[in-house]
Amino acid sequence: MRDLNYELKRLGQRNRDGSHATQANRARILSLIANQLYDLGYTKLHATELKGRHVDALVKEWQSQQLAPGTVKNRMAALR
DSSP: OOHHHHHHHHHHHHOOOSOHHHHHHHHHHHHHHHHHHHHTTOOSOOGGGOOHHHHHHHHHHHHHTTOOHHHHHHHHHHHO
16 A cells, blocks of 8 residues: 555544545545545655645646536545
8 A cells, every 4th residue: 555545544544523424435535636646646755745736736637637626625625
């Protein structure tokens, strides 16, 4: 398992806010984000190193996929 995936998974396990469905959805979104960052070339990234440039790269990727604004907002909320 990649470092970022593992760290985000552990963060979700420690911060158990919301229902079981909300927690599962948040874990799925964070795993997707970690995988997309890896695919974008950020291979040696840790959760404490996430910065604005990473968020900008994700948003550009999502815009190129023509995702709905609500989907982008939900993903950003999970990342926040």
